[in-house]
Structure formats: structure tokens, C-alpha cells
Amino acid sequence: MDHAQKPRVRFAPSPTGYLHVGGARTALFNWLFARHEGGTMLLRIEDTDTERNRPELVEGILAGLRWLGIEWDEGPYFQSQRLPLYQAAADRLLASDAAFSCYCKPASYTGEGPAMKAAGEEAGKQEGEGDDEGPKTKRNIPCPCRHLSPAERAAREREGIPRAIRFRVPEGGVTRFEDAVFGPREVQNAEIEDFVLLRSNGLPTYQLSVVADDIDMRITHVIRGADHLSNTPKQVLLYAALGAEPPIFAHVPLILGPDRTRLSKRHGATSVSSYAEEGLLPEAFRNFLALLGWSPGGDSEYLRTRELIEKFSLAGVSRTNAVFDRPKLEWFNTQYLQKPSVEELLPYVEAELKRVGMWEGSQASAEPAWFARAVDLIRPRTRFLSDFTTWARAFFTDDFDYEQAAREKFWKEDRLPELLAKLAEALAALPDWNHDACDAALRALAGAEGVKAGLLINATRVAIVGRAVAPPLFETMVILGKDRVVARLKRALPSITSR
RNA sequence: GGCCCGGUGGUGCAGUGGUUAGCACGGUGGCCUUUCAAGCCGCAAACACGGGUUCAAUUCCCGUCCGGGCUACCA
Numbered sequence: 001m002d003h004a005q006k007p008r009v010r011f012a013p014s015p016t017g018y019l020h021v022g023g024a025r026t027a028l029f030n031w032l033f034a035r036h037e038g039g040t041m042l043l044r045i046e047d048t049d050t051e052r053n054r055p056e057l058v059e060g061i062l063a064g065l066r067w068l069g070i071e072w073d074e075g076p077y078f079q080s081q082r083l084p085l086y087q088a089a090a091d092r093l094l095a096s097d098a099a100f101s102c103y104c105k106p107a108s109y110t111g112e113g114p115a116m117k118a119a120g121e122e123a124g125k126q127e128g129e130g131d132d133e134g135p136k137t138k139r140n141i142p143c144p145c146r147h148l149s150p151a152e153r154a155a156r157e158r159e160g161i162p163r164a165i166r167f168r169v170p171e172g173g174v175t176r177f178e179d180a181v182f183g184p185r186e187v188q189n190a191e192i193e194d195f196v197l198l199r200s201n202g203l204p205t206y207q208l209s210v211v212a213d214d215i216d217m218r219i220t221h222v223i224r225g226a227d228h229l230s231n232t233p234k235q236v237l238l239y240a241a242l243g244a245e246p247p248i249f250a251h252v253p254l255i256l257g258p259d260r261t262r263l264s265k266r267h268g269a270t271s272v273s274s275y276a277e278e279g280l281l282p283e284a285f286r287n288f289l290a291l292l293g294w295s296p297g298g299d300s301e302y303l304r305t306r307e308l309i310e311k312f313s314l315a316g317v318s319r320t321n322a323v324f325d326r327p328k329l330e331w332f333n334t335q336y337l338q339k340p341s342v343e344e345l346l347p348y349v350e351a352e353l354k355r356v357g358m359w360e361g362s363q364a365s366a367e368p369a370w371f372a373r374a375v376d377l378i379r380p381r382t383r384f385l386s387d388f389t390t391w392a393r394a395f396f397t398d399d400f401d402y403e404q405a406a407r408e409k410f411w412k413e414d415r416l417p418e419l420l421a422k423l424a425e426a427l428a429a430l431p432d433w434n435h436d437a438c439d440a441a442l443r444a445l446a447g448a449e450g451v452k453a454g455l456l457i458n459a460t461r462v463a464i465v466g467r468a469v470a471p472p473l474f475e476t477m478v479i480l481g482k483d484r485v486v487a488r489l490k491r492a493l494p495s496i497t498s499r
Numbered sequence: 500g501g502c503c504c505g506g507u508g509g510u511g512c513a514g515u516g517g518u519u520a521g522c523a524c525g526g527u528g529g530c531c532u533u534u535c536a537a538g539c540c541g542c543a544a545a546c547a548c549g550g551g552u553u554c555a556a557u558u559c560c561c562g563u564c565c566g567g568g569c570u571a572c573c574a
Contacts, residue, residue, distance in 0.1 A: 049574070052574085105572095187503080196572045199572040210574085225568095226504075226567085228568090229568070230502080253504095253567090260565090262567075262568090328511065331524055409534085461533080
């Protein structure tokens, strides 16, 4: 039955930090794939490292996914609540001699402490700890416990030495698998060390828990960052030892900072939540992220989510690391601020107005139709949601001020107070309040006074919205209404004089 | 250090054993225009380098360089 073959994928973050853009992109690819294939997406929290795990961060990760609009069909599952499964898997491996007990002190049998290269430290992850004393070379010295006799093992058990469980990697041969992105892969088993499955505290390591869970949850496609590519052979070995068929692996390229090094804090905002706070539209962020390491082919890059889902395929995933390009992200945001229907945008603008306390009791909240017209008028000039409450503030509240640069640019002319006072009078006398009437009244005044219409237009704009950059004047006047325009014109006079 | 992956304008992606090497962002010039955007039109800008293989390499192979990943009782 093919309905039984529907793909099952998962996003499996570890709560050691917030949801960062790399994780978000991985989640997005899984989600797009699942939706495209009509499959199932699960969420699994990989919290088996009690040292680094911060339970309180889980909510933030979920919030980030929700903001992005990535919904999961199952979960979240917590590995910390599934420990018996891993224990059982370890027991089976021990029983079949595919694993063995190790009594070494952590890392004591290898060459030495961290012999990592300078570049490896950069991620700024944890404390550098060990100093540059240790040997620069580190060989994969096999763990001596691999060959312990039953008697020796029993002796150690009697002594109560803590033990970890390690996988017994086959002596020779090669391990192969096919990666949907990187193609056929082949690794000499001799290159793989006897990795730890179960720590001495009884908790599983990533290698064990990820495989045990992916088997148990019937995951068909493992779509994850390419940083996991090198460890995949270990997992393939585990699948075999556990008698399970491995899933299809698809490793997606990493996201780098502008300097082509791993994206990190010093490259600026890397958490999804910071983009939410900044006033980006989730769909814009999704569109941007989708194109990092994936190409739909074709010329257009502005792809609504439904199109992304339609077009997504693992075949289009690139093997080259991608650089996070902030300017392009902003471009996408302006696209999503301007192209979709106003109705789609309204909820976001409403939320933004509420966020800064400009919603309650406003015309925007009282008159939905007016609100829609105002947003439609303002949005062509916005780049962020926050623009609605910053430069477009005067559309929603009388409490605004005059931008200094605007005053200097358009309030130079000495006659302005006099002219604007006359304009206020003329406008107040208008029987009908519409674009053409306002336009005619202003131009008539300009003609009569012998000044260019532009002078009045620009000065008036600053007077009624406080900004040099704003929507076309007469449309703005119509939205604001006669009373407000006249009042604001009069209110501005003293400020112009005192310029 | 060892093992592995990658390398097309500044950036994200297309693409091909023979192409005027395509699109988008950004940059730049112009049009439009009451401001500023948007929009439209144009311009500059790339196959990392060195060897091969081949009639022909951006494309296939090797090396170098550069970048990245893994090499944890982290994920």
C-alpha cells in the first residue's frame, strides 16, 4: 500500500540555545518536504545531555517554529522521557556483542585532550578548556576495553568502576550509504572509532538515541545539516546492528556568515526570535530561508509558501554552503509587505500597533475598512512591520512629532506659516473632501500666491504626517480626514516659525 | 594533525564537453514623480589556480590554494 509509504520526517533540535537560522532552515526543509509529499512531520527534542540541556529553552524553540508557520504533526517527543528505549537498544547490542563495556575514564585512552585545530574553536561554543599544551596529533587509539575478557570485565565491575557502552566497529570493510544530496558515500570502517552509545551515567549519546528513535518513529527521510554527514556512517552501522533498514539521508549545506565562516553571534542576529521582534513577516523569512541551499529552478524567487511546497524537492538542494545575505532578506520582506492582498497584512499590522499601544481606541480598531485603506496607502514604502508605528505613526495617532531632517528640508521658506495658514482656511472651506478637491484647492492657492505647488505640497506633508518620506499628499489628506488635516496644519504653524 | 565535503559576478542560485555563461539581491545610470519608495529600462560584475584527458574544457581527472564539516561519555 503506498499510503503506508508516505514519508515521515522529523526536526530534532536540542535545547541548548534558541532556534537559530540554521535550525530553522533545516526545519523548513523538512516541513516543505513533508507537505510536498503529503507526509508527516514530527518534532523531537534531543535533550539527552543533562549538562547542556536547558529545559526552559524548549518553549522558545517551539515559539520560533510557530512564528515561522512550521507546524508539526506529531510531538514534541522528548528523548529524556524515552530512556528505556535506548537502554533496551544498548542491551540488545551488548547481547549480540555489537557493543562492549568500557571502563576507561572519559577521553583518557585517546591521544590526549582536545587537539582541535584553531579554526575548530571559532564557533565560540564552550570554554576552550584545555590549553595548547597537549599533543597536536590525536590518533584513534582503540579503546583497550574492546578486548577485555569476561574475567577482566567482572573484576572491574566488582571494583565498581563506572562503565560506558561503546559500539564495536567492525575491524575491516567499508560502510556505504547513499545521500540524497551528496550522492554515494563510502567510509573505511578503520576510520571509525568505537564510539560511545551509553554514557556512564546511563544516558544515551546522540548516535544511539537518534538511531533508536528514528527506527522507533519509523522515520523514512533524515533531512539535517551537513555537519552530520561525517557521523552518518556510525549510524548506518547502528541500523545494521539493530537489524533495521536505514532511512534515506539528505544532508543540506550549512549556512555561513558573510565572511564565510560558520554563522555565529558575532555575525549579528542568528536567532529566529530576533527577526520576529524586528518586524519581519514570517512568510518572507520562509521564502528567504528556502532559497538558502535550495533552488526551485526557474527565474522567479518570490515564491509564496504554497509554491514553495509545490516546487520543493531534495534534488534541488545544493552541496555548497550558503552565505546568509541580510540585504536579500530585507528585499523579500518588502516584497511580502507589498505584493500580497492587504487583508493578509492586516493582522500583522494590528499586532504591531497593539505592541506599541497604538491600537486601543484608535480609528484603526474602530473602522476596519479605514484601517485597510490606510495600510494599503502606507505599505508601498515600508520595509519592516515596525515602519507602521515609526514613520507612519501619524496615520494612527495625533501624538507625533516633526522629523528634524524633514523640517530642514521642507520648512525653509519664510512665507510658509502664512501660506499654510491660508491653505488651512481654504481646505476648511471645502464642501467636498476628496483627492481632486484638495489638489485643486492647494494648486489654486499656489497660483494665487505665486509659489510652486511643490513647495506647499512638501511643507504640508511634513505638517500633517511629520515626515519627508510619506505617501502621496492628497491621498494622505483623504485618509486623515478634513478635521485632522486642518487641525494639524494649524498646529504646525508655531513649529515652522521657530524652525 | 587525520578523514571527508565544497569552490560559477560582492551575495543567493541556474547551466553546459562547443552558450553572447542565465536569473535574483546588492551596486550604478536613466525613466517616472509633489517627498521617498515601488515599478520599468540600461550598465558594470563570475566559471579559484596549475597540470592533464580531449578536436574542444567552466563542465571530466589529478594537484595546489581557499572555505567548511567531523574527529566528545555535544548534538
